[in-house]
Amino acid sequence: MKPYLLLFLLLSVAMSSIHGQTDDQWDLLITDVQVFTGNEVLKATDIGVKDGMITHLGPQLARQRRASQVINGEGYTLLPGLVNTHVHTWFPFHLQQAAQAGIFAVCDMHGSAFTAQLLGQFKDTIGYAHYYAAGSGATVPGGHGTQFGMPVPTIDSVTSARQFTLDRIAEGVDYIKILREPMRPTLSFEQIDTIIQTAHERGVKVVSHVSRCADGVELARLGIDGLVHVWFDRAMTDEELRVFEQREDFFIVPTTLTNMKLLAYFEQQAEKPAETLDSLGILNEIRRLHGVGVQVLAGTDPPNFGINHGSDLYEELILLAAAGIPNQECLAGATVKSAHYFGLAGPLPLQVGAAASFLLIKGDPLKSMEDLRQLEGVWQKGRRIFPVQKR
Numbered sequence: 001m002k003p004y005l006l007l008f009l010l011l012s013v014a015m016s017s018i019h020g021q022t023d024d025q026w027d028l029l030i031t032d033v034q035v036f037t038g039n040e041v042l043k044a045t046d047i048g049v050k051d052g053m054i055t056h057l058g059p060q061l062a063r064q065r066r067a068s069q070v071i072n073g074e075g076y077t078l079l080p081g082l083v084n085t086h087v088h089t090w091f092p093f094h095l096q097q098a099a100q101a102g103i104f105a106v107c108d109m110h111g112s113a114f115t116a117q118l119l120g121q122f123k124d125t126i127g128y129a130h131y132y133a134a135g136s137g138a139t140v141p142g143g144h145g146t147q148f149g150m151p152v153p154t155i156d157s158v159t160s161a162r163q164f165t166l167d168r169i170a171e172g173v174d175y176i177k178i179l180r181e182p183m184r185p186t187l188s189f190e191q192i193d194t195i196i197q198t199a200h201e202r203g204v205k206v207v208s209h210v211s212r213c214a215d216g217v218e219l220a221r222l223g224i225d226g227l228v229h230v231w232f233d234r235a236m237t238d239e240e241l242r243v244f245e246q247r248e249d250f251f252i253v254p255t256t257l258t259n260m261k262l263l264a265y266f267e268q269q270a271e272k273p274a275e276t277l278d279s280l281g282i283l284n285e286i287r288r289l290h291g292v293g294v295q296v297l298a299g300t301d302p303p304n305f306g307i308n309h310g311s312d313l314y315e316e317l318i319l320l321a322a323a324g325i326p327n328q329e330c331l332a333g334a335t336v337k338s339a340h341y342f343g344l345a346g347p348l349p350l351q352v353g354a355a356a357s358f359l360l361i362k363g364d365p366l367k368s369m370e371d372l373r374q375l376e377g378v379w380q381k382g383r384r385i386f387p388v389q390k391r
Contacts, residue, residue, distance in 0.1 A: 025050075025068065026048045026055070026067040027068050028071070029071070030047045031063065032074040033047065033074070033077070033078050035057070035078045036079050037080070037351060038332060039332070039349050041328065041366060046061040048065075051382065052382035053382065054354050054355070057350070075363070076362055077360075079361060080350050081103070081358065082105075082347075083106070084103050084106045084107065084129075084313050085253045086228045086300065087106045087301070088108060088109060089108050089119060092118075092128065099378070100388075101313065103309075104346065105338070108133045110177055111135060111136070112150065113135055113171050116135055116171070126385065132174040133174055134175055135168050135171050135177075136153050137179040137209070138177065138195055139154055139186070142184060143185045160194075161191040161192075169204055173204070174343070175207060176205070178195060180215050181210075189222065196223055206225055207224065207253075209228060217240045217243050225250070225341075226253065226297075228252075229253070229254065231285070232262065232276055233275050235277065235281060236288065244292055251295040251341045252294055253296075255299055255301045256319040257301075257307060257316045257319060258300065258307065260282070263279060286320065290325050295333065296320060296325055297341060298320065299313075299316070300316050311375075327369055331365065331366070335347055356382040357380045359377070360376040360378075361375060362376050
């Protein structure tokens with residue numbers, strides 16, 4: 001064989017070897033980490049990430065394989081991206097704040113078609129949460145939702161409950177939000193029933209604001225999919241609790257943190273509602289609902305009472321755990337269960353083939369929910385977005 005041919009063959013083999021190593025290289029390898037997939041807990045597990053996807057997941061992967069970055073995950077927990085199922089989001093900054101806390105989806109509960117169009121442009125953008133919207137909530141002239149200084153469509157003598165619902169669906173909303181609030185002019189149950197039936201005919205879910213127990217019970221009877229507050233006026237009777245027990249696939253977003261701040265606000269006022277639960281009473285209502293099979297999801301209702309769009313969701317989860325919901329169920333309700341009940345595109349469980357979007361927590365929130373406050377890192381589609389990398 002001629003020398004130059006031998007040299008060519010040797011170079012080809014060498015280049016092939018290098019190419020194979022490059023193809024076989026992980027962008028990120030986290031070893032010996034506890035993984036909550038969204039469905040189950042995996043102990044001392046390795047996770048390999050390539051091109052923004054989870055490519056390998058299991059104990060003691062082939063660690064001789066090259067990785068651009070290796071993190072020792074011993075003493076840490078990996079969680080799927082979180083969902084905040086009750087927000088009011090107006091600016092791109094809010095979506096950034098959410099993503100920095102590992103919240104990759106938010107459900108806006110009263111906004112406008114303009115806001116939905118603006119924030120919808122950040123869909124699938126690294127560093128921003130995915131924005132889902134109800135558009136304008138269903139209300140009446142002078143009703144709850146009209147007091148914030150922005151024009152909103154209402155159900156009145158010109159626009160029927162059915163037409164209002166069809167208009168929101170035509171705008172492309174992800175679900176319909178009802179604003180049932182008797183402290184102001186409010187929708188009748190007949191109008192609410194029309195909204196629910198019209199939306200369900202078209203496969204769209206319906207949720208509602210409530211502040212009173214009797215309203216929540218009646219809405220459950222009418223077939224609403226979920227409530228996005230827990231009431232604070234009084235406790236359910238056993239008969240009322242059975243209404244929720246008889247419902248399948250019913251959920252509630254208690255916004256516990258908001259209610260706690262509301263109670264503190266009441267205490268500061270000269271006048272407050274004649275009948276009001278205390279903080280333990282609110283936690284007990286959540287515990288009772290969970291006990292009869294109602295799915296409890298996590299939402300915080302920012303920016304009310306100064307609640308932020310990011311880390312305050314951890315405080316909500318701490319309160320839900322204090323209500324007696326097992327930690328694993330709390331975390332499922334803030335991740336894959338939220339996606340399921342609201343019909344969102346994600347987050348998906350952490351598994352091979354899923355996007356590498358997750359949070360790394362120092363400690364074990366499955367044992368102590370307070371460990372959520374020890375956020376070590378956030379990755380979105382394989383890219384670390386928290387802490388922010390200095391250039």
